[in-house]
Ligand code: OOG
């Protein structure tokens with residue numbers, strides 16, 4: 001039985017609001033789903049969130065590092081959208097009961113000073129258009145059982161987006177060598193994963209460039225003021241009750257939250 005894009009988007013949104021996992025849509029609901037169609041479902045889902053009164057803080061990239069591609073068994077970068085109601089304050093406590101099966105990953109975020117419009121955008125152009133960078137923790141919470149999905153499934157599901165914690169040490173991009181930013185992800189003081197900015201497509205600015213070029217295919221662009229997550233440097237780590245999560249990024253300080 002094939003459902004319309006709107007029906008699938010609604011089904012995914014319901015799983016999110018009921019905090020119940022669902023089988024990936026390519027299993028039975030939409031077995032022949034293509035990447036292009038999956039982005040159309042994502043567009044419906046994004047529009048439904050906008051209609052609910054939420055606003056976009058920026059698009060995000062996902063599956064931009066080898067660590068993430070290997071972990072999720074998906075070989076291509078994707079994008080999704082982060083909304084204002086997904087932002088958690090640095091140091092805050094989240095409640096495990098608000099999620100299905102959340103995981104956390106450490107990232108570098110870009111805050112744009114100028115619009116960036118593809119095609120043909122390079123990392124250097126991105127750096128010139130960026131006002132600030134900061135460290136971030138992204139909480140992902142796939143709506144699919146056991147985070148089991150194919151490329152079109154995860155695109156339709158807004159790239160597993162759930163929450164983001166932005167670090168409060170913001171820096172000008174030229175003050176750092178972003179590819180060399182060492183990153184350590186710790187839970188309750190125990191190191192869970194580590195990496196450097198270069199894990200993300202060689203340099204996190206390349207991730208924003210790829211995003212601008214992908215958005216161009218839809219006639220869209222990145223806008224001044226948007227906050228862009230460039231994708232997990234580290235693999236994602238499952239969250240449990242009582243966890244205190246910290247990411248340390250060289251030159252960008254610490255970002256943290258707790259799980260209650
Ligand atoms: C998809 C989301 C990927 C990242 O940073 O790689 C992502 C997933 O792994 O569920 O946000």
Ligand code: MG
Nearest residue numbers: 062138231232
């Ligand atoms: Mg991410």
